Amino acid sequence: MKHYATSSEAMESLKKRGYTADFNLHHEWIECPSLDIRLMPEEFHIDEVHRFEGMTNPDDSEVLYAIRSTKGLKGLLLDAYGAYADSVSADMIKKLRIDSSTEH
Numbered sequence: 451m452k453h454y455a456t457s458s459e460a461m462e463s464l465k466k467r468g469y470t471a472d473f474n475l476h477h478e479w480i481e482c483p484s485l486d487i488r489l490m491p492e493e494f495h496i497d498e499v500h501r502f503e504g505m506t507n508p509d510d511s512e513v514l515y516a517i518r519s520t521k522g523l524k525g526l527l528l529d530a531y532g533a534y535a536d537s538v539s540a541d542m543i544k545k546l547r548i549d550s551s552t553e554h
Contacts, residue, residue, distance in 0.1 A: 451498055457514050460500045461526055469516050471525025478539045480517065480527060487523065491545035494519045515546070 454460035471482040473489075481488045498516035515527040 454500060454502075457500070457502045457512055457528060460502075460514050461528070464498070464514075464516050464526060467524075469524045469526050471517075471523055473515075473517055473525045473527040475527060475529055475542070478542060482523070482525060485523075487519075489519055491541045493521075494545075496546070497524075 452463065454463065471485060471487075473480045473482055476488075479488045479490050480494065494517050496515050497518050500514040500516075501511070502514070503511050513529050515529070516524070517527055518524050
C-alpha cells in the first residue's frame with residue numbers, strides 16, 4: 451500500500467482508483483447523500499486505512515478510509531482521528547477497528 455504525505459494526496463489517488471463516493475459517518479451507518487445510499491456495517495468493507503498526523507497540532511489528525519460496499523460502490527470516508535468513538539454505535543466502532551487492523 452502506498453503511503454501518502456497528506457490526506458488530499460491520498461484522496462486524489464484513491465479517486466483515480468475508483469473511490470469516488472463521498473461517505474459520511476452516522477451513528478449506525480455510513481451514507482453517501484449525493485447517491486441517497488445508506489450502508490450498515492455488514493454492507494461495506496474497509497479496503498485501506500490512511501492516518502495523518504497534524505504537523506503542528508495533534509488535534510488536526512485524521513483518518514481516511516477507502517470503502518467498498520458489498521454491491522461494488524467505492525468511496526471515501528474522512529474522519530478526525532478517533533472522533534467517531536463517542537458518536538457511533540458499538541457495531542460501527544467494531545467494524546472500523548476490525549477492518550482497520552487489516553491495513554495494507
